[in-house]
Amino acid sequence: xxxxxxxxxxxxxxxxxxxxxxxxxxxxxxxxxxxxxxxxxxxxxxxxxxxxxxxxxxxxxxxxxxxxxxxxxxxxxxxxxxxxxxxxxxxxxxxxxxxxxxxxxxxxxxxxxxxxxx
Amino acid sequence: xxxxxxxxxxxxxxxxxxxxxxxxxxxxxxxxxxxxxxxxxxxxxxxxxxxxxxxxxxxxxxxxxxxxxxxxxxxxxxxxxxxxxxxxxxxxxxxxxxxxxxxxxxxxxxxxxxxxx
Numbered sequence: 492x493x494x495x496x497x498x499x500x501x502x503x504x505x506x507x508x509x510x511x512x513x514x515x516x517x518x519x520x521x522x523x524x525x526x527x528x529x530x531x532x533x534x535x536x537x538x539x540x541x542x543x544x545x546x547x548x549x550x551x552x553x554x555x556x557x558x559x560x561x562x563x564x565x566x567x568x569x570x571x572x573x574x575x576x577x578x579x580x581x582x583x584x585x586x587x588x589x590x591x592x593x594x595x596x597x598x599x600x601x602x603x604x605x606x607x608x609x
Numbered sequence: 610x611x612x613x614x615x616x617x618x619x620x621x622x623x624x625x626x627x628x629x630x631x632x633x634x635x636x637x638x639x640x641x642x643x644x645x646x647x648x649x650x651x652x653x654x655x656x657x658x659x660x661x662x663x664x665x666x667x668x669x670x671x672x673x674x675x676x677x678x679x680x681x682x683x684x685x686x687x688x689x690x691x692x693x694x695x696x697x698x699x700x701x702x703x704x705x706x707x708x709x710x711x712x713x714x715x716x717x718x719x720x721x722x723x724x725x726x
Contacts, residue, residue, distance in 0.1 A: 524714075533613075534700070534716040590700055596704065597644055598714065600654035 493530040494518040495601035497582050503571065503607045512604050514582030515602040523565040524598065527595060534581070537549060540565060572608045579603045612636065613701050613717035620722050622691045629676070630686040630720045632701030638662075641705045643684040645675065648698040648719070657699075660684055665676045698722075 495516045504510050512583035516523060526534045539546040540559040556568040565582055583598040614633045622628040645657040660668045660675045668675040676685040688695055701717040
């Protein structure tokens with residue numbers, strides 16, 4: 492059973508809708524990430540949260556808005572998306588090096604949310 | 610510039626045979642980590658194996674081993690005795706520097722492995 496869960500698993504939305512993706516990690520990690528995986532493109536890191544500090548990728552459009560209320564939960568709020576935003580959105584968590592857990596600071600991934608924007 | 614290169618978009622291997630998936634990387638950091646992940650059709654990314662830049666021995670995890678050639682900046686994944694369940698996308702990834710959370714965690718484009726019965 493994965494330590495990182497994501498809901499919903501599938502989402503279809505119109506360009507004028509507002510929706511949110513949720514991620515929860517049960518591993519006691521202190522860093523969480525959002526990735527976008529489009530067809531035939533490498534995984535793109537969108538956002539990183541670590542110790543409540545957000546490290547943002549400047550190339551992410553403002554129609555994507557992350558929220559990290561605590562170290563176990565991460566949200567991605569979506570509004571006025573475009574069809575090209577259709578992709579698999581993956582959440583991951585890891586433990587910062589030097590603290591207990593995660594031998595290699597490898598990232599543990601959730602199953603993803605398959606988003607389709609019509 | 611591409612940090613991680615995987616030159617094989619797709620690979621086929623016969624069941625029970627061994628297969629090597631190529632990965633080359635580009636970094637000027639002395640301290641870095643190399644990872645391989647497997648992504649089955651379900652979408653979840655599964656961590657397979659890790660190699661640290663200072664590790665002198667090649668990493669092994671069960672049927673997975675990493676052929677680390679530091680001077681050539683390559684970190685090929687070797688899967689021995691392939692099984693049908695190994696069919697998936699395989700991603701090579703690198704974390705540059707030490708103490709970084711993931712800002713410098715980059716993935717390659719992936720290789721799709723198909724195991725034939």
